[in-house]
Amino acid sequence: MANTVEQERAAIEADEKKLSDRRRKLVEREQSERQRAIGKSVLMKLDQDRLETMLARMKDLGVDEVEKRLQQAS
Template identity: 50%
Template sequence: MARTLEQERAAIEEEGRKLQERRQRLEEKEREAAIQAVEKTGLLKLDGKRLGGLVARIRTLGIEEVEKRLKA
């Protein structure tokens, strides 16, 4: 534990910075995992226009509605 209030404040700020960096690394790993999942489905092999249309339709309907329709 720090001896002074100023040292304690500095230690807390350092811990916060480290935590933020850790969160950022986790987000990067999650993004990479999502890209890998999409890549495995073959969607990245579609031509740009077709993939763009599909993504636009998903945006229009919303993720929940697309999932619901795909389950049906």
């Protein structure tokens, strides 16, 4: 435990920085895992034009609507 208020404040700030760094690394890891999953998906089999068209359509519809339509199709 810190001896003074200033030391305690410095210790808390150091802990907050460590936690912030861990959160940033977790976000980076999650993004990397999403990119890896997309890379393994059927979308990577499309040629560039079809992929861009598909992604633009998905953007227009929104994720919820795309999921809804895919569920209805299956």
